[in-house]
Structures are given as structure tokens and as C-alpha cells.
Amino acid sequence: MSGGLLRICTAGSVDDGKSTLIGRLLYDSQSVYEDQVHSVAKASKNRNAGPIDFSLFTDGLRAEREQGITIDVAYRYFATARRKFILADTPGHEQYTRNMATGASTADVAILLVDARNGVRTQSKRHARIARLLGITDFVLAINKMDLVDYERDVFDKIQDDFGDLLTGASVHAIPMSALHGDNVITRSDRTPYFNGLPLLEYLETVKVHRDATSGPLRFPVQLVVRPDDVFRGYAGQIVAGTVRPGDRVTAWPSGRSARVKRIVTYDGDVAVGFAPMSVTLTLDDEIDISRGDLLTPFDSAQGQPPSVGQRFEAEVVWMDERPLDPARVYLLKHGTRTVTAEINHGLVLNQISTVQVTTARPLVFDRYRENRSTGSFILVDPGTQFTCGAGMITEPLHAHTAHDAPLSVAERLAHLARRAGSDEEAAEAIRQALEELLT
Amino acid sequence: MATTGRLEAAPTCMAIATVEPSFALRLDHLRALEAESIHILREVVAEFERPVMLYSIGKDSSVLLRLAQKAFYPGPIPFPLLHIDTTYKFREMIQFRDEMAKAVGARLIVHTNQEAIADGTQPFKVGTQRCCGLLKTKALLDGLSAGNFDAAIGGARRDEERSRAKERIFSIRDPNGQWDPKRQRPELWTLLNAKLRPGESIRVFPLSNWTEIDVWNYIHVENIPIVPMYYAREREVIVRGNSLIVQEQPFVVTMPGEKPQVVKCRMRSLGCSPCTGAIRSDADTIPKIIDELIATRQSERQLRIIDHDQDGSMELKKREGYF
Numbered sequence: 001m002s003g004g005l006l007r008i009c010t011a012g013s014v015d016d017g018k019s020t021l022i023g024r025l026l027y028d029s030q031s032v033y034e035d036q037v038h039s040v041a042k043a044s045k046n047r048n049a050g051p052i053d054f055s056l057f058t059d060g061l062r063a064e065r066e067q068g069i070t071i072d073v074a075y076r077y078f079a080t081a082r083r084k085f086i087l088a089d090t091p092g093h094e095q096y097t098r099n100m101a102t103g104a105s106t107a108d109v110a111i112l113l114v115d116a117r118n119g120v121r122t123q124s125k126r127h128a129r130i131a132r133l134l135g136i137t138d139f140v141l142a143i144n145k146m147d148l149v150d151y152e153r154d155v156f157d158k159i160q161d162d163f164g165d166l167l168t169g170a171s172v173h174a175i176p177m178s179a180l181h182g183d184n185v186i187t188r189s190d191r192t193p194y195f196n197g198l199p200l201l202e203y204l205e206t207v208k209v210h211r212d213a214t215s216g217p218l219r220f221p222v223q224l225v226v227r228p229d230d231v232f233r234g235y236a237g238q239i240v241a242g243t244v245r246p247g248d249r250v251t252a253w254p255s256g257r258s259a260r261v262k263r264i265v266t267y268d269g270d271v272a273v274g275f276a277p278m279s280v281t282l283t284l285d286d287e288i289d290i291s292r293g294d295l296l297t298p299f300d301s302a303q304g305q306p307p308s309v310g311q312r313f314e315a316e317v318v319w320m321d322e323r324p325l326d327p328a329r330v331y332l333l334k335h336g337t338r339t340v341t342a343e344i345n346h347g348l349v350l351n352q353i354s355t356v357q358v359t360t361a362r363p364l365v366f367d368r369y370r371e372n373r374s375t376g377s378f379i380l381v382d383p384g385t386q387f388t389c390g391a392g393m394i395t396e397p398l399h400a401h402t403a404h405d406a407p408l409s410v411a412e413r414l415a416h417l418a419r420r421a422g423s424d425e426e427a428a429e430a431i432r433q434a435l436e437e438l439l440t
Numbered sequence: 441m442a443t444t445g446r447l448e449a450a451p452t453c454m455a456i457a458t459v460e461p462s463f464a465l466r467l468d469h470l471r472a473l474e475a476e477s478i479h480i481l482r483e484v485v486a487e488f489e490r491p492v493m494l495y496s497i498g499k500d501s502s503v504l505l506r507l508a509q510k511a512f513y514p515g516p517i518p519f520p521l522l523h524i525d526t527t528y529k530f531r532e533m534i535q536f537r538d539e540m541a542k543a544v545g546a547r548l549i550v551h552t553n554q555e556a557i558a559d560g561t562q563p564f565k566v567g568t569q570r571c572c573g574l575l576k577t578k579a580l581l582d583g584l585s586a587g588n589f590d591a592a593i594g595g596a597r598r599d600e601e602r603s604r605a606k607e608r609i610f611s612i613r614d615p616n617g618q619w620d621p622k623r624q625r626p627e628l629w630t631l632l633n634a635k636l637r638p639g640e641s642i643r644v645f646p647l648s649n650w651t652e653i654d655v656w657n658y659i660h661v662e663n664i665p666i667v668p669m670y671y672a673r674e675r676e677v678i679v680r681g682n683s684l685i686v687q688e689q690p691f692v693v694t695m696p697g698e699k700p701q702v703v704k705c706r707m708r709s710l711g712c713s714p715c716t717g718a719i720r721s722d723a724d725t726i727p728k729i730i731d732e733l734i735a736t737r738q739s740e741r742q743l744r745i746i747d748h749d750q751d752g753s754m755e756l757k758k759r760e761g762y763f
Binding site: 004072073075076079098099214223224226228232234238243265266273275277278332334336337373374377378379385386387391 | 466471473474482485514635636637649651
């Protein structure tokens with residue numbers, strides 16, 4: 001299996017037949033087990049969807065089967081001789097847009113499904129935009145239900161043109177398809193002679209993923225300090241970008257101190273080269289102070305752009321909570337292995353996506369999202385509900401400090417936090433968090 | 441149906457990395473899954489005060505144990521193992537459990553709902569739903585609260601069952617240990633939200649993205665010990681419909697006309713002896729098990745009676761607090 005692992009997400013409006021397509025893909029690639037077919041065939045009899053309703057393979061919750069809609073992201077797995085696939089099946093309803101962002105956050109390729117009868121709709125545009133925003137550059141434009149427009153070429157061409165503008169700069173593979181009848185899903189269909197491209201599965205098996213995490217400069221967020229005895233001191237983490245070799249000089253951020261890598265330790269023995277996305281433990285030749293939340297990068301700037309270090313940046317934020325973003329409140333922000341408190345300069349409501357300015361209580365070490373998905377992304381957590389309320393992608397560091405941003409004294413800062421909290425409970429939590437940051 | 445043109449097992453190569461001259465360095469998919477799982481285990485230890493690993497003795501638990509050894513090497517596994525013992529597990533499983541805990545040097549906690557056992561709870565008396573409810577779900581919740589654990593690591597995979605396909609890697613449980621599928625937190629990138637409200641706890645599933653075939657391939661390349669019942673050999677069983685019942689527990693009584701037969705068989709998944717069937721098989725090595733798996737196209741849970749007792753039964757059990 002030379003192709004490794006491909007992560008896919010699917011997007012489309014309600015009733016574009018997304019679940020049907022995935023069911024078809026799993027069924028025709030023979031990834032669905034016999035007893036699942038039996039239980040689905042049994043359930044299909046209770047609804048009006050033909051002999052086998054493929055969407056029942058993917059709609060896993062009772063509420064979904066009862067309502068005939070998909071509520072939550074479902075993950076599906078299949079493999080062919082060429083590749084292994086992880087597919088995030090995301091719902092089309094607007095209120096579940098956050099799930100689209102979830103699916104797209106880890107995907108290499110997005111399948112955008114469009115109903116041939118309807119063409120490009122608001123929801124399709126929205127999904128295309130979210131997928132682009134989350135850094136996806138390879139798209140399949142699956143123009144589905146071609147059987148209902150007599151497989152007409154004009155319909156296919158028009159929708160393809162309409163999408164051209166939405167996905168500028170991305171690579172788009174358009175396929176005329178009928179998921180229900182299997183046209184151009186696994187094999188090329190006779191009913192679309194004008195289509196010379198690869199059918200869906202073959203495209204997915206062969207598409208080159210542009211994102212090669214090993215080619216950039218080293219980014220190693222420290223997860224844990226491993227100290228089993230007085231002698232061994234190692235830094236455990238997953239390499240999110242680049243490569244590292246014993247002897248490499250690395251800088252630990254935000255302290256800026258440097259040391260040389262002594263060993264790259266794994267349970268299976270030391271390795272000569274560590275590279276993304278390996279999980280390893282590094283030891284250094286010098287005892288510099290490093291803890292969870294720190295980031296190791298190349299010391300030599302010839303080995304790539306150093307990260308930004310700062311407390312202010314601009315980011316695209318997707319809001320995922322029913323409780324709107326309140327710029328007067330303080331949120332928890334998790335970036336890599338570091339969690340800090342943060343304030344955002346303007347409000348957002350559920351499913352809104354907007355450019356905001358973020359100010360953190362402690363410095364973060366980051367890259368722009370378009371340079372690195374790991375060191376350029378963060379989540380926001382509501383300290384009252386602990387819900388993951390926002391997802392952010394850093395676009396620009398902001399350095400300009402005005403008098404207004406002058407550092408507050410500790411007492412001022414704590415009073416400020418208490419005033420901004422929504423409840424006593426939140427105030428206590430925000431102050432506890434701030435004190436913890438001050439003291440560690 | 442014996443042939444599957446497209447499904448294929450991962451390569452069973454020992455190499456960690458494939459070096460391709462034109463493409464730099466790349467992890468094969470099994471090592472990519474391994475790296476992801478290790479990341480998850482380390483996040484748990486970094487973020488929670490009292491994590492525990494649920495150890496069910498099955499093949500997935502064996503993989504989880506190996507990943508835990510790797511994640512904290514050269515240190516020891518920094519959390520205890522918790523086994524929820526229904527007392528109806530196979531003898532070979534219990535023996536294997538005790539040996540493994542000793543071999544990896546982890547502290548093993550065994551918890552049983554003694555009250556229910558004293559009441560004579562068993563599947564043929566109270567029904568499978570109630571039996572699971574008392575001996576698994578309630579025992580698990582009691583075991584977790586007895587240890588005051590805030591995070592429970594489990595070996596469930598999303599490919600096992602439809603409702604599991606929607607499970608998060610960090611999955612929140614309310615103060616009663618229950619799952620609410622509509623209250624799940626979005627989980628983006630590899631950023632796992634470990635924040636809990638008072639009384640809440642979390643279930644962690646590091647094998648979320650593994651498939652059954654991935655698990656077997658990993659056991660093979662890593663040479664991970666598993667309970668010998670997974671391997672085919674001749675065993676004395678009762679043949680009941682499509683199920684072969686290993687005659688071990690005293691209350692598995694033969695129905696009229698049934699008598700024990702010697703059949704070459706193995707267990708595809710390991711549960712309680714009364715509710716877990718064996719399958720006819722010649723697969724006495726892991727490569728043969730993998731071949732069999734690819735060929736059979738029978739879901740591994742088909743022989744677990746508890747999943748079939750009502751529509752969406754796994755989802756309902758999970759909502760009640762089941763693993």
C-alpha cells in the first residue's frame with residue numbers, strides 16, 4: 001500500500017445524497033459487512049427508499065434514522081489495494097456547520113456534493129468556503145443525481161463553471177455522478193460519454209496530497225517531560241512538521257534558549273531521523289528549562305522561518321456555540337500543547353466565520369495557518385460550560401502595541417478578569433487560571 | 441461470499457518508515473495511526489489528574505497496552521488498569537490478564553458488581569440487557585467512581601458499530617457517566633479539549649481511527665501477546681444456530697437435542713462466555729486470521745448477542761453509561 005493514508009471529508013446540502021454516496025462507496029468497495037447489509041435491508045423496509053437505503057449505513061444515531069437526516073460527523077474507514085481512507089461524513093444542515101469544520105480540519109481532500117437539479121446553492125458555497133478556509137486544496141466536485149437530468153452534459157458543464165469562481169486556487173476534479181445507480185463512483189459510466197476523467201474511487205486512490213508535513217522546518221510541541229529516574233530527562237511529543245536528527249541545534253520557545261539534540265528515543269530503539277508525524281521523545285545535550293507547552297524549532301534560521309512569538313494576532317474564527325462570542329468575556333485558548341486565557345475583539349454568533357483579533361494573557365509561539373496547520377490553529381473553550389465554542393486559524397501576527405494595550409499590573413489584571421466574567425463561577429475559574437499562569 | 445476484490449490488509453512490513461527518493465520521508469499508515477494514538481495517550485496524562493485504562497483483555501486492549509508502553513517509554517505506564525469483571529469471563533482470559541499486568545508492571549484493579557452476582561444475576565435469568573446493565577455498565581460506573589478517576593481510556597474503535605462512528609476521541613460523560621450524542625464537543629485538528637465541569641468525566645478512545653484489520657496487522661508486526669482463544673484449534677462446543685458456544689460456564693445448559701461437538705474454531709471477539717460465540721475457523725496464526733477476516737465479510741460483532749437485542753442497542757447502552 002504505497003499510498004499511505006488519505007483523509008477525506010464530504011460536504012453538501014441536505015438531500016444532495018451524501019450519505020447515499022458514502023454508503024455506495026463503502027458497499028461497492030466491499031467495506032460494508034454482510035450483517036450490516038442485513039440490518040440495513042431490514043430497516044429500509046420501514047421507510048420509502050428503495051431496496052437498500054445506503055444512507056442507513058452512515059446515519060448512526062436513532063434520531064437520525066427516525067428523521068432521515070444526518071446530525072453528527074460520522075467517521076468511516078475503508079481500504080483498497082492502493083490506499084487506506086478515513087472519511088469524515090459531515091451533515092449538510094446549516095445548524096451543523098461546525099461539524100463541517102471539524103471534518104475539514106483533518107482532511108486532505110474534500111468531496112463537495114451538488115444536486116444536478118439545483119446547482120450551486122448557498123449551503124454549497126458555505127461548505128466550499130469552510131473547506132478552503134481550513135486549508136483544503138484538493139476538491140472533488142461530485143455532481144450527483146445526474147440520472148434525474150438525463151445525464152445531460154450542459155447541466156454538468158454549467159455547475160462546473162459556477163464552482164470555478166468559488167474554488168479559485170484549488171485543484172478541482174468534477175465528476176458527473178449518480179450515487180444511487182453507481183455511475184462514475186467505482187467505474188466509469190457509459191451514460192456519461194463526455195466524461196473522460198477518473199471515477200471517484202480511482203481518483204481518491206491516486207490523488208497526490210500536496211501537504212507534505214516533513215518538508216517544512218521542524219515544529220515539535222512538547223507534550224510531556226519524561227523523567228523516570230534522576231538520569232533520564234526527555235521531552236515527549238509529536239513532530240508536527242519537518243525532521244530532526246541527533247546533533248541538530250534546536251531552540252526552545254518561548255524562552256529562546258538552545259541546545260543540541262542528543263537522542264531521538266522510542267520504545268523500539270533510538271532513531272537516526274525523526275519526522276512528522278512521528279511521536280518521539282527527544283533528549284538534549286544541555287539542561288535548559290523546557291516544559292509542556294514549549295515549542296522546539298531549528299536554531300539555524302537557514303533551516304526555515306522561525307515561528308512568531310507574541311500575545312496578539314489576527315485569526316479567522318468559526319463560532320460553534322449557541323452562546324454567542326462575547327468580547328467582554330475571557331476564553332480559554334488551546335494552541336498545540338499550551339492553554340492560555342484569551343480575549344477576542346468582537347462578537348460572533350453560531351456558525352459565523354469572521355476575522356478577529358485575539359489577545360492572549362501569555363505569549364504563544366505560532367505560525368500562520370497557511371504555513372502550518374498545527375502551529376497555526378487553536379480552539380476556544382468557554383470557561384463556564386467548558387464547551388469547545390470556537391476554532392481559529394491564525395492569519396497574521398500583530399505587533400503594534402498602543403498605550404491602550406500597555407501591560408496591566410497583576411492586581412489590575414485580576415480585577416479586570418473578575419469584572420468580565422459572566423458569573424462567580426467563571427470569575428473564580430478565570431482568576432485561578434490567570435494565577436496558575438503567573439505562578440508557573 | 442468469499443472474495444473481496446478491493447479490501448486489502450496493510451503491508452506486514454517491519455520497517456517503521458518508507459524512504460522514497462522522490463518524496464522524502466513518510467510513515468506507513470499503521471505507524472501514522474500509532475503516532476496519533478501515542479499523542480492522545482500523552483495528552484490524557486498531561487491534562488488529567490487521575491486517568492485509568494479500561495482493560496478488557498481483548499485484542500484491542502492488548503494493542504492499547506503496547507501503545508501505552510510506547511507513549512511513556514522509558515518511563516512506566518503512568519496509570520492503573522481497570523478490569524470490569526462480570527465473573528463470566530473465560531478462564532484463559534483471566535489468566536492472561538494477570539500475566540499481562542505483571543509483565544508490563546502496571547497496577548491492576550479488578551471491579552465486580554458483587555451485589556448483583558450475589559443476587560444470582562446471569563443472562564439466562566435476567567435477560568442480556570439487564571445482565572449487561574448490572575455487570576458491565578453499573579460495575580464500570582461504580583469502579584470509576586470508587587477510584588475517583590476523571591479520565592477512562594478505552595479501546596473502542598469507530599468502525600465497530602454505527603453509533604461508535606460518531607464518538608469523539610475525548611468523549612464527555614455527565615455526572616451519571618452518561619453519553620449525550622447531541623451535546624458532543626466539536627473536535628478539530630488534534631486539539632483535544634480536556635476541560636470538564638464539576639462531576640463530569642471523560643472517556644478517551646485512542647484507537648478511534650483504527651479498523652479491525654489495522655489492529656490485527658499491528659499485533660502481527662509488533663508481535664503483541666493475545667489471549668490464545670483468538671487462535672483456531674479443536675474445541676468442544678455446542679452448536680446453536682450460527683453460534684458455537686464454548687461449554688465453560690455452569691449455567692450454559694444444553695437444550696434438548698444439543699450435544700457437545702468437537703469443532704475447529706476460534707473467538708473473533710472476547711466477551712462473557714454465555715454471550716460470546718466462537719466461529720468455525722482454521723486460522724491458527726495471525727496472518728491466517730487476517731486472511732479470514734478479509735474473506736468472511738461478517739462483522740466481528742455479529743456474534744455478540746448484546747448488540748442485536750434491540751434497534752440502536754449500542755447507542756442506548758452508551759447513553760446509560762456503557763463503555
